[in-house]
Each structure stands twice: as structure tokens, then as C-alpha cells.
Amino acid sequence: MCLAVPGKVLSTFDQHGVRMAKVQFGGVVREACLECVPEVQVGEYVLVHVGFALSRIDEAEAERTFEALRELDQLAELEAPAADEPVEQAQSLPGKAGPGGNRR
Amino acid sequence: MKYLDEYRDGEIAARIVDKMRRTLTRPWVVMEVCGGQTHSIVKNGIDYLLPAGVELVHGPGCPVCVTPLEMIDKAHAIARLPNVIFCSFGDMLRVPGSEGDLFTIKSLGGDVRVVYSPLECLKIARANPEKQVVFFAIGFETTAPANAMLAWRARAESLNNVSLLVSHVLVPPALEAILEAPGNRVQGFLGPGHVCAVMGYREYDPISARYHVPIVITGFEPLDILQGTLMTVRQLESGRATVENQYSRILDREGNRAAQQLIGAVFEAGDRKWRGIGTIPMSGYHLRDEFSRHDAEKLFDVAGIAPREPEICISGQILRGLKKPHDCPAFGSLCTPQRPLGATMVSAEGACAAYYTYGRHLRPHGADPMHPVVRETEIVHANR
Amino acid sequence: MPTADETSKIPGTSGPEIVAAPAPFGSCPLPISEHQRIVLGHGSGGKLTADLIENIFLPAFRNPTLDKLDDQAVLKIGDLRLAFTTDSFVVTPIFFPGGDIGRLAIHGTVNDLAMSGARPLVLSAAFILEEGLAMDDLRRVVESMRAAAAEAGVQLVTGDTKVVNRGKGDQIFITTTGIGIIENDVNISADQATPGDKIILSGTIGDHGMTIMSQREGLEFEGAIESDCASLSGLVVTMLSTPTQRRDFIHTMRDPTRGGVATTLNELARRANVGIVIDQRSIPVRESVKGACEVLGLDPLYVANEGKLLAFVVPEMAEAVLDRMRQHPLGCDAAIIGEVVDTHPGMVLMKTEIGGTRVLDVMFGEQLPRIC
Numbered sequence: 001m002c003l004a005v006p007g008k009v010l011s012t013f014d015q016h017g018v019r020m021a022k023v024q025f026g027g028v029v030r031e032a033c034l035e036c037v038p039e040v041q042v043g044e045y046v047l048v049h050v051g052f053a054l055s056r057i058d059e060a061e062a063e064r065t066f067e068a069l070r071e072l073d074q075l076a077e078l079e080a081p082a083a084d085e086p087v088e089q090a091q092s093l094p095g096k097a098g099p100g101g102n103r104r
Numbered sequence: 105m106k107y108l109d110e111y112r113d114g115e116i117a118a119r120i121v122d123k124m125r126r127t128l129t130r131p132w133v134v135m136e137v138c139g140g141q142t143h144s145i146v147k148n149g150i151d152y153l154l155p156a157g158v159e160l161v162h163g164p165g166c167p168v169c170v171t172p173l174e175m176i177d178k179a180h181a182i183a184r185l186p187n188v189i190f191c192s193f194g195d196m197l198r199v200p201g202s203e204g205d206l207f208t209i210k211s212l213g214g215d216v217r218v219v220y221s222p223l224e225c226l227k228i229a230r231a232n233p234e235k236q237v238v239f240f241a242i243g244f245e246t247t248a249p250a251n252a253m254l255a256w257r258a259r260a261e262s263l264n265n266v267s268l269l270v271s272h273v274l275v276p277p278a279l280e281a282i283l284e285a286p287g288n289r290v291q292g293f294l295g296p297g298h299v300c301a302v303m304g305y306r307e308y309d310p311i312s313a314r315y316h317v318p319i320v321i322t323g324f325e326p327l328d329i330l331q332g333t334l335m336t337v338r339q340l341e342s343g344r345a346t347v348e349n350q351y352s353r354i355l356d357r358e359g360n361r362a363a364q365q366l367i368g369a370v371f372e373a374g375d376r377k378w379r380g381i382g383t384i385p386m387s388g389y390h391l392r393d394e395f396s397r398h399d400a401e402k403l404f405d406v407a408g409i410a411p412r413e414p415e416i417c418i419s420g421q422i423l424r425g426l427k428k429p430h431d432c433p434a435f436g437s438l439c440t441p442q443r444p445l446g447a448t449m450v451s452a453e454g455a456c457a458a459y460y461t462y463g464r465h466l467r468p469h470g471a472d473p474m475h476p477v478v479r480e481t482e483i484v485h486a487n488r
Numbered sequence: 489m490p491t492a493d494e495t496s497k498i499p500g501t502s503g504p505e506i507v508a509a510p511a512p513f514g515s516c517p518l519p520i521s522e523h524q525r526i527v528l529g530h531g532s533g534g535k536l537t538a539d540l541i542e543n544i545f546l547p548a549f550r551n552p553t554l555d556k557l558d559d560q561a562v563l564k565i566g567d568l569r570l571a572f573t574t575d576s577f578v579v580t581p582i583f584f585p586g587g588d589i590g591r592l593a594i595h596g597t598v599n600d601l602a603m604s605g606a607r608p609l610v611l612s613a614a615f616i617l618e619e620g621l622a623m624d625d626l627r628r629v630v631e632s633m634r635a636a637a638a639e640a641g642v643q644l645v646t647g648d649t650k651v652v653n654r655g656k657g658d659q660i661f662i663t664t665t666g667i668g669i670i671e672n673d674v675n676i677s678a679d680q681a682t683p684g685d686k687i688i689l690s691g692t693i694g695d696h697g698m699t700i701m702s703q704r705e706g707l708e709f710e711g712a713i714e715s716d717c718a719s720l721s722g723l724v725v726t727m728l729s730t731p732t733q734r735r736d737f738i739h740t741m742r743d744p745t746r747g748g749v750a751t752t753l754n755e756l757a758r759r760a761n762v763g764i765v766i767d768q769r770s771i772p773v774r775e776s777v778k779g780a781c782e783v784l785g786l787d788p789l790y791v792a793n794e795g796k797l798l799a800f801v802v803p804e805m806a807e808a809v810l811d812r813m814r815q816h817p818l819g820c821d822a823a824i825i826g827e828v829v830d831t832h833p834g835m836v837l838m839k840t841e842i843g844g845t846r847v848l849d850v851m852f853g854e855q856l857p858r859i860c
Contacts, residue, residue, distance in 0.1 A: 002140055002167075002246040003785045004298050004324075006107035016226075018257065026105040026779020028702075028709040033223060036249050036363040045107060047301060047354055048783070050193070051221025052250040054363065055301040055354050057107060062353035066110060069331060072119050105779060114843035149844025207527045220784065326842040442535065462846050 004049035006057055007032070009042050023048055107353070111325030117153065120330040124337055125155040132340050133159045134333060135282070135425045136294040137275060138244075139166030139454065140324050146458045148326045158337060161289070161425035162458075164278050165296055167243045167271075168195045168451030170378040170423065175271045176201040179240050180209060181406040182269065189215045189232060191225050192240040198441075199450045222247075222254040229258070229266045238400050241268040246298040248272055248389060249363040252370035255395050269400035272389035273376055275299050276307045281384050282424050283315045290425050292336040294329065295321035297351040302367075304359025308347045316345040323351040370395060380419035380447040417446030422455050429456040436460060533746025533792075534851030557759065558677055559600040559742065562670065569670040571606035573597060576663040581703050582629065586695070586714030590629035592794060593662040594636035595719045596745070602721040603741045603797065605676040605728065606668030608640060613664050614648040618657030629660065640719035642666070673735070674728065680739035681760035683830035686806035688799045690723060690813060691716070691821040693749055694777040697791035702780060713776045718795035723818045730812045732805060740800040747851045748790040752798060753836045754850045764836040766826030766848070790851045800828055 007023035012034060014020070019034045023046065032048045037056050040046055045057040136142060142162045145151050151160050164170055180201045183190035190206070197206045197218065210216040215235075219225060222239055229237040241251040251268065258266040275296050282288060295308060300321045308319045318339035322332030332350040339345065349355065367389070376388025391399045416434050421427040429435045429448070439445040441457050448454035529536040546554070553561045560573035575596045582589040593613065601608040613633070617626065637644055695716040702709040720743060727738060740760070744752035749771070757764045773781075773788050781788050795818060801809050806824060813819030836848040 002138070002244065002298050004246070004301070005782045006105070007783075008106070016257070016261070018223075018253075022710070024779075025783050027712065027774060027776025028779040028783070030709060030783060033221075033250070033253065035253060036360055036366060038362060047298075049246055049298060050250045051223055052253065054246070054249065054298065055360055058353050062107065065352055069116055069120070069327060072116070072123060105775070105782065108782065112841045114841065117842045147846060148840045148842045149846045150842065153842070153844050207529065208525065211525050211527050326844075461849065 002049055004047045004054060006045050007048055008045050009034075009040055011042060021046075021053070023053070108325060111323070111327040112148075113327060116327055117330055120327070120334055121153050121155060124158065124330075124334050127334070127337055127341055128155055128157050129341060131157040131159065132291050132337060133161060133289045133425075134292045134294060134336050135161045135163045135290040136322070136329070137163040137165040137279065138294075138296045138299070138324075139169070139451075139458075140298070141165070141294060141296075141322065141329060142455055142458050144324050144326065144329060146462045149462075150326055150329055153330075154333065158333060160333070161428070162422065162455040163282065163293075163425055164378065164381065164423040165244065165275065166448070166451055166454050167247070167273055168199060169419070169447040169454040170273055170380065171196075171199070171242050171271045172377040172379045173201065174377070175269070177203075178401070178404075178406050179269055180204070180206065182238050182400060182404050183209045183214050183216055184212075185236075185404070187234075188236045188238055189217060189228060190238050190240070191217050191219045191228065193220075193242070194218045195451050196240055196242065200444060222250045223257070225254055225266055226257055226261070226263060229263045233265060235265060236403075237266050238404075239266070239268050241270045241272065244273055244275055244296065244299050245303045245367070246296075246301070248367045248371060249302060249360075252366045255370045255391060255398050256366065258398050259395060264397060267398045267400040267403050268391065270371075270389060270391055271376075272371065273378060274373065274387050274389070276311060277384045277387035278378070278381075279308075279311055279319075280315075281381060281387075283311070283317065285424050285426070287426055288424070290317070292318040292340055293320070294332045294336065295319045295347070297321060297323045297328070297354065300351070300359060301355040302360050302363045304355070304357050304364075305347055305349065306357060306359075312345055312347050318345050318348070320348045320350050321355070323354065378423075380417075380423045382420075419447035419449075419454075419456075422448045429459040432456070531746075532851065534751055534790075537746075538850070556677070556679070557755075558604065560604050560606070560668075562604055562606075562677070571601045571604045571668040571670055572666070573600040574663065574665040575600060576661060578658065578661050579700060580658055582625065582659055584699055584703050584715055586699055587717035587794075588629055588632050589660060589662055590631075590633035591636045591717050592715075593664045594633050594640060594642070595717050595794065597664040597666040598640040598642060598719045598721055599743045599794075599797075601666050601668035602719070602724045603676070603743055604668075604670060605674035605724065605738070605741070606670045607725075608642045608666055608668040608719075608721050610643050610645045611637065611664050611666045612646045612648075613644055613662060615650070616657055616661040616663075617649065617651045618659050619651055619654040621659050626660070629662075636719070640721055675736055676738055676741055678740055678742070678756050678759035680736075681756060681762050681800045681828050682739055682802075683762055683828050684803050685739055685800040685828040686803050686824050687753075687764065687766065687826040687828065688801055688806065688810055688813065689749065689771065689823055689825045690720070690797045690799070690819045691795075692772045692774045692777065693744070693793055693796065694773060694781060694788035694791035696794040697748070698777050698780045698786075698788075700792075701784070701786075709776075709780055713774075713780060716793060716795035718818055720795065720797050720818065723797070723813065723816050726812050726816045726819075727799065727809050730805065730809050732808065734802070734805060737802045737805040738799055738809070739802070741797055743797045744793050746792050748788070748792060749798065750787075750789040750836070750848045751850045753848065756798075756800075757836050758834045760828075761833045763829040763832040763834070764826060765829055765839070766836065767839045768841050769839075770823050770825045772821045772823055789848065803827075 005025055007025040010022045010024050012021045020031055021034045022029050023032045033052045037053045040056050046053040047055045206216050225237050225239045305321050312319045318336050320332045320335045322328055335348055371389035372392050373386050374390045375383055375385050377383045396402055418427055418432045439449050444450040449456040530540050560571045563570045577589050577593045579589050598608045699713050699715045702713055742752050753764050813822040838846050838848045840846055
């Protein structure tokens with residue numbers, strides 16, 4: 001539980017003997033403590049809660065499960081009533097590139 | 105923002121809901137454990153999107169709400185002391201004790217500081233060697249690694265003016281308390297995604313087996329919650345009861361070993377009192393003896409005031425998923441975030457506060473939740 | 489069903505669907521905490537502020553003009569219609585990315601005048617300086633005010649200075665008061681809002697508030713967040729001069745400062761006794777502001793802005809006004825975010841990103857970072 005946000009590790013450094021990182025969230029950068037995710041490399045994503053990285057985000061797993069979500073019941077698209085909203089959405093979908101490409 | 109935006113896609117949401125509708129043959133009651141999940145559900149109107157027959161009830165996953173009144177009074181008593189810099193997460197600032205809240209204490213001259221991370225207390229302590237820096241260490245297992253690191257570093261650097269007032273609570277014993285309670289309606293759980301990022305989900309296997317309830321460890325974005333609910337419903341419909349992981353991009357069964365080791369080195373499990381529920385055995389963390397000189401409960405001799413909860417408050421039943429906020433006659437009238445009467449209204453994450461914040465006390469008269477005016481609004485077109 | 493006026497009274501004691509309060513509550517053992525002292529939340533522009541105004545100020549000073557509770561008073565003096573407003577500025581730190589307290593003090597008051605369609609004319613400025621304030625800092629603030637006044641086309645015509653003891657003043661407080669002229673029978677105020685009006689937001693939200701938040705200890709962000717502090721009078725003139733035969737096509741304008749867009753829309757809905765519906769996906773937010781809000785658990789809709797406006801425009805003119813705005817530097821991200829409706833008066837509904845519905849209430853007290 002609790003508010004934790006995914007961010008990208010830009011760089012790592014040492015502070016008073018504790019392993020820290022500069023992490024990018026959207027357009028801003030903040031420090032986070034990496035002591036509990038020692039295997040994380042620059043360029044990878046972590047989940048940060050109260051300035052503390054709790055977990056490394058498994059990009060491959062994320063891609064796999066999100067594709068499954070997107071392809072959820074392909075047949076349903078033929079049967080179901082038309083969606084209420086236009087297909088074009090204001091926000092872009094990062095991370096769309098992947099196996100199967102963009103089916104939308 | 106990567107790993108956030110794509111989990112807020114309305115089209116995919118509609119498809120998941122549709123799938124759920126076609127899977128459903130009878131009504132089910134599912135509890136989401138975390139306050140953060142409650143927040144997301146109410147903020148996004150997710151419960152309104154679900155097919156009729158799937159009921160989400162809100163669990164006790166709000167550490168602020170379940171912090172006992174005695175502990176809050178202790179915190180306030182310490183914050184009032186002249187030589188103390190009292191540090192806390194923002195969530196705790198408006199929680200009233202028997203007399204006022206941390207905001208009031210600040211207005212009377214107390215040095216109360218909001219911190220985003222417990223590690224900031226180390227900076228504050230180094231900069232103020234003559235003051236006592238006390239950190240209000242509340243939270244579930246999610247926050248335990250960060251709080252543990254504070255204690256660990258304070259001891260390592262001999263920062264003897266740093267102490268923690270600990271009120272940590274654990275999820276698995278709370279689930280059991282809910283399942284044991286008479287009148288329990290909960291048939292499946294959306295498990296706490298971030299708690300499990302730290303602890304893994306091994307602890308939930310025996311609970312799922314003993315009570316024959318599906319537990320799907322779920323994230324916090326709308327698509328996470330919808331997918332987690334779908335997975336739970338599928339299990340319920342097929343009579344299965346096992347622990348599944350919806351939040352696999354973040355966690356696996358073992359969780360974060362390094363974090364668990366850090367927690368184990370600093371804390372030990374013990375009994376804890378939960379506001380609105382009572383004492384649940386082995387449901388909290390206490391600082392180990394090696395950290396006594398950083399334990400604010402031991403350092404500060406603050407006599408707890410005997411607190412009295414208002415009789416009208418039904419927080420206990422809400423935290424156990426037996427009642428909803430609008431079942432309470434005081435909801436939105438006598439009891440509001442401005443004047444909270446009990447646990448679930450005192451913090452922004454509590455079910456009552458979440459409902460109030462997102463206007464559930466103001467629901468348009470007689471309007472269907474998917475308000476026709478909102479559905480028909482063609483605002484997005486106009487901006488192209 | 490209670491009217492909007494009733495719902496804007498003491499919060500928590502009225503509302504459309506309240507279950508009738510049973511009698512036995514009189515013997516509740518715990519006293520309901522009333523504020524005996526001012527707390528920071530009283531200044532954040534939300535419910536607590538509204539409480540203070542309702543319970544302390546209005547009863548003392550009641551008159552028809554004040555009762556309108558617009559950001560500016562419109563005074564009729566002979567044939568002249570003057571807009572008159574005042575505002576104080578206590579921001580810390582006094583210098584921040586995108587501005588400073590001086591710039592804020594000029595633009596804030598100019599904007600309040602501009603929101604009634606007035607042409608801002610003159611300002612006064614009163615300074616409360618803390619003993620020990622660096623003279624260089626004061627020079628910097630004053631120079632900034634000079635530049636801002638020139639940008640806004642106003643003159644500072646009178647002022648005052650006081651000094652208070654060290655520790656009693658947080659470096660510098662500034663109060664500015666402004667006068668403007670409303671020309672051409674323009675009639676823009678909250679109570680003109682009409683069902684059918686489209687709601688236009690002039691640009692990205694949350695920039696100012698998150699800039700200030702990011703300067704607080706422990707919450708520093710690296711990254712391009714800066715205050716949007718600017719005078720809106722030029723943008724307003726551009727909007728008002730949209731070519732048309734139609735008169736009075738802008739019904740209402742307000743700048744969403746403290747409490748953010750959500751609080752301002754609620755104020756307008758209640759004042760005009762109309763309903764409002766907005767679409768979350770149409771609201772422009774910078775990536776940096778969004779990231780900062782996600783990390784701290786804040787909602788951009790409740791974060792202060794200092795260079796943005798909300799306008800209620802008659803539907804047939806909305807696209808034209810939007811186009812005009814987008815050609816102006818301060819309106820390049822303008823968007824139609826919603827409309828005024830005749831259902832659920834006094835209430836703001838929002839369609840969420842995911843397609844759900846949510847009621848958008850006013851902010852309660854101070855916005856605080858959360859962990860849950």
C-alpha cells in the first residue's frame with residue numbers, strides 16, 4: 001500500500017555511506033535511496049516510496065502483461081457496443097513499441 | 105509518465121469491465137486492502153464502472169486511520185516539548201488527538217516539520233545537535249524499510265538526538281481479523297501491492313488456504329485495480345482460492361530480500377492496537393532493544409491520556425468492510441474531514457475521508473453515477 | 489433540495505443527500521473541535537478560508553458589494569464603473585524560479601482587476617519589511633515590481649513602508665491595491681454564468697504552486713518547474729476583442745489562484761447557482777508538474793496558479809475566443825475543459841481519465857504531501 005511512484009534512475013552516488021540515486025519522475029528529478037535495490041543500474045526504473053526505492057521494475061514483465069491487457073479478449077471488440085469515447089486520447093502511450101506493435 | 109499513464113487508459117478499462125460482466129454469474133464482495141487502492145477507486149470513480157454484482161468494500165489499509173488515539177496523544181505531547189523538532193509525514197498533521205492536532209501545536213509555537221522522507225530527519229539532526237529530533241514512524245510494511253534505515257543510520261552515525269515514535273502495523277494479521285469477525289461478507293481480496301513489493305506474498309498463502317479466499321496482489325492504477333478485480337472474480341466464479349500476482353511488473357513471491365533483512369535488523373513483531381478494531385496479536389513492529397536509545401517511547405516519559413472515541417463512530421465496522429461511510433448517520437454532517445469523529449475520517453486515505461473528498465456526500469440528487477451530462481460532454485473534440 | 493447559498497454556509501452541516509441527523513448526538517462525549525486559533529489552513533483558499541470569511545469578516549462588514557464576494561469590487565461612481573481590489577503577498581521564499589514576491593504582488597492585483605474586464609490603471613503598494621532584510625534583496629524586489637508594472641501597463645502611484653522587529657516578519661510582506669476602469673458596458677462577473685457556457689482554461693495548471701512547493705526543504709526538484717506569474721490583462725483584451733456582433737459573450741472570468749482550478753470552479757458554481765461539468769483529459773498539465781504532483785501525492789487541480797484564467801463563454805463564441813487566446817503567448821495552451829449546466833447547481837462534476845465520474849469539491853485546508 002501507500003503512495004509509490006515509478007521513476008527512471010539517472011545517476012547514482014554515495015551520501016554518508018548510503019547508496020543514493022537521482023531519479024526522474026515525468027519531468028522532475030529527485031533523490032532516492034537505493035540501499036534496498038543494490039542490483040539496479042542507471043537507466044532502469046524503480047518504484048519509489050518516501051524517498052526510498054522499494055523495487056526494480058521488470059520492464060519485460062510490464063510489457064508482457066500490458067500486451068495481455070491490451071489484447072484482452074480480442075473478439076470482444078467485434079461483439080461489444082462501440083466505445084462511448086473517440087479512440088484518439090489526449091495522452092500518448094509511452095512504451096507502446098513491443099511485440100505485436102500497436103493494435104489500437 | 106511511464107508505468108503510470110498507460111494504466112489509466114479508458115478504452116482498456118471498458119474492455120476489462122466488459123469481460124467481467126460476461127464472466128459474472130452471481131454477486132461477489134471483494135475487499136481492497138490498501139488505503140491507496142481505496143483512494144484510487146474513489147478518485148477515478150472505478151466502483152461506478154464495475155458491473156452490478158461486483159461490490160468493492162474498503163479495508164483497514166490506512167495506517168494513519170488505525171494509529172491508536174493513545175499514540176497520537178503521545179506524539180502530540182512530545183511535539184509540545186520545547187527542545188523537540190517533531191517530524192512527520194504530511195498525512196499525520198491534521199489527525200486530531202484528544203486535544204487538537206499537530207497543526208494546532210505548530211500554531212502555538214511547536215517545531216513541527218513535514219518531511220517527505222524519514223531520511224531527512226538525519227539532515228535535520230546533524231544541523232540541530234542541541235535539539236531532539238523525533239520522527240513519527242507510522243505505516244505498513246511498505247514504509248518499514250525507510251523507517252528502519254533512519255534508525256539504522258542514526259545508530260551508525262551515533263546521532264543520539266534522533267529517535268523514532270513507532271506505530272507500524274502489519275497487513276496479514278489484519279486480514280485474519282477481518283475474516284474471523286462475525287458477519288464478515290468479504291469473499292476475496294485485492295492484496296496490498298506495495299506492502300508485497302517489500303514483503304513478498306508468501307504470508308498470504310496460508311490465509312488463502314485456511315479461509316478459502318482468493319487473494320490477488322494488486323497495484324494502484326485504475327487498470328491494475330480493474331484487472332485485479334477481474335482475476336478475483338474469475339477465481340470466485342470457478343471456485344478457486346489461491347494467491348495470484350497482478351502486480352508482477354513490481355514484485356514477485358519473495359519480495360525484496362534486502363529490505364526484509366533491513367527491517368529484521370531493526371524491528372521485531374509484537375502486538376499492536378488498531379484504532380477502531382482493537383489489539384491484534386503480532387500485528388505491529390517495535391524497535392529492537394539495540395535501538396532503545398532511538399526509541400521515543402522509551403526516551404520520553406509522556407503519560408497517555410485515556411482517550412474516548414465518540415460512540416456514534418462506526419469506523420470499526422467500516423475498517424472491516426461491514427459498513428460503508430454513508431451507512432453512518434454522522435457521515436458528511438457531524439463528521440467531516442474538518443471535524444472528524446473517528447479513525448476513517450481522520451486521514452485523507454480513510455474510507456470516509458476519501459468518500460467525502462471525492463464528493464460522495466454530495467452525489468447529485470437522483471442522478472445515475474455515470475451522469476448523462478458527463479457522458480454526453482463532447483469536450484475532447486473541441487480542442488482539436 | 490437546498491440551494492447553492494445554503495451549501496456554501498458552514499461546511500458539513502448541509503448538502504443534498506444528508507441523512508436526517510438523529511437527536512441523541514447532543515450527548516456526544518468528545519467535543520467537536522472548533523478552531524480557537526488561526527491555523528495555516530485558514531490561508532490556503534479552501535474551506536477553512538471560506539469559513540473565516542463567513543464567520544468573522546462578512547458579519548462585521550456586510551454590504552451588497554462585499555456580499556458578492558468577487559475577487560474585485562465593482563463600484564459605480566456617476567457614469568464611471570471602477571474595479572477596486574486588494575491582495576497581500578506573503579510567499580516564501582521571496583525569490584523563486586519564474587518570479588519573486590514583487591512580481592507576484594503586481595500581477596496578482598492586476599489580474600484581479602482584469603477578471604472583471606477592467607483596464608487596470610493604478611496600484612498602490614504597502615511594504616512590511618523585517619529588520620535585517622538585505623538592502624540588495626529589497627532592490628531586487630522593487631526592480632522586479634518596476635518591470636512587472638511596465639509589462640502590465642500600470643503605474644504605482646502611492647505606497648507605504650513599515651519595518652518590524654527581526655523575527656516578526658518573514659523578510660518582506662507586500663500588499664497591493666488596484667483600481668481599473670470597466671469600459672464599453674462590459675458585464676463580467678460570477679453571477680452571469682449561464683447553462684450552456686463553455687469553460688475555457690488559458691493554459692497549464694499547477695506551475696506556480698509546485699514551484700513554491702519545490703522550494704521547501706526536502707522537496708527540491710531539479711527540472712523545469714517555474715512559476716507562471718504573469719499579467720493577464722493583455723490576454724483579456726485580446727479575448728474581448730474577438731471579432732463579433734455579439735455583445736457580452738464572456739460571462740465570467742476568474743484566475744484560479746489559491747486552491748486551484750477545482751476550488752475556483754466550485755466558488756463560481758455556488759455563486760451563480762449553476763452546475764459545472766469538466767473533462768479531466770482536456771486539462772493541460774506540464775510533464776514536470778505532473779511528475780512532481782505524482783511524487784508528493786498532490787492533485788494539480790488544487791494547486792495554485794498565478795498566470796492563468798478560467799472564462800465562461802457563450803457556446804457559439806467558444807471556438808473563436810479559444811483561437812484568439814491560442815495566438816497570444818499566455819494562451820498558447822488554452823483549452824475548452826468543460827461547460828456550465830443546469831443540473832446539480834452548485835456542484836462540479838468531473839469525467840475522470842478512466843471514464844468514471846467524480847464530484848470535485850473545494851479544497852479543505854492546506855495541501856500536504858502524503859505517503860498513502
